[in-house]
Structures are given as structure tokens and as C-alpha cells.
Amino acid sequence: xxxxxxxxxxxTTAAYRYAxxxxxxxxxxxxxxxxxxxxxxxxxxxxxxxxRERQTSLxxxxxxxxxxxxxxxxxxxxxxxxxxxxxAQREKxxxxxxxxxxVKTGDDQYTSYGITGGP
Numbered sequence: 001x002x003x004x005x006x007x008x009x010x011x012t013t014a015a016y017r018y019a020x021x022x023x024x025x026x027x028x029x030x031x032x033x034x035x036x037x038x039x040x041x042x043x044x045x046x047x048x049x050x051x052r053e054r055q056t057s058l059x060x061x062x063x064x065x066x067x068x069x070x071x072x073x074x075x076x077x078x079x080x081x082x083x084x085x086x087x088a089q090r091e092k093x094x095x096x097x098x099x100x101x102x103v104k105t106g107d108d109q110y111t112s113y114g115i116t117g118g119p
Contacts, residue, residue, distance in 0.1 A: 020073060026105065030072050030080070030113050033097035037113035040100075044110045049102050052112075053083045056099065072103050079104040 021028035030037045044052075049066055057063035064083040071077040082098035090097065102110040 016073060026078075026111065027072050027103070027113075029116075030101055030103070032069070032080075032082075032101060035096050036116045037101045038116055039111055040114040041112040042105065042109075044102065044112055045108050046110070049081065049110060049112070052100075066102070069098075069101070072101075077103075081110070 016022075019031055026039070028039055046066075050063075053063040053066055064085060066081050066083050068079055069082045069084065070080050072080045081102040081104075082100065084098050085095055089095065096115055099115055101113040103113065105111050
């Protein structure tokens, strides 16, 4: 039994390192919706995030709502937010699910993660 638990712990730790690029600290990168996002800007408030999303929306368009999309890492991690592009828009324009993610790091504190690669 002890060997099984030890093996499970080793496999889980290796999988975390592979997916997030760190050993149990805040993620350096986050895989989401078939894309990889890397840490960009720490210490943003929720108001800062909403302002960024308004600034990056197209003129005349309403920005997408910033909503919870899960945790990073799953189950035990911190809350993750994104302004998710609706499926119809993604299919029509060929754009990713979200251009950025935000991971909660404290009381009204988030780190932004930007998408890697092209659309």
C-alpha cells in the first residue's frame, strides 16, 4: 500500500510539473482550451482586469464578461477567471476560447496569463 501511495505521489508531481512548469508553486504556464497561457502581469485587481477587457474589445462591441472558469491547478488550485469568447464567435472568426486568463493570488489580487502563439 505504501508503495502504491508513493508511486501515485511521484506520478502526480511529475504530471503537475509537466502541465504547469513548476513544482507545486503558482503555475508558470496553464493549459486551457487547447492552448497554453504564460504568466505575464502579477498584482491586478478585479477592476484592473475588467478595465483591460474593455480596452481590448473591438470598437462598438461589448467586452465579454469576466467569469470563473475553474481552478489552476484543478481541484486544489486558485480560482481562474477569463473573458470567454462565445462558441459561435470562435467558430466564425477562428479565435481561441480566451486571449488571457487570470489566476487569483490573494484578496482581490490576480496574475494575468497571456496566450502563446498566434490565434
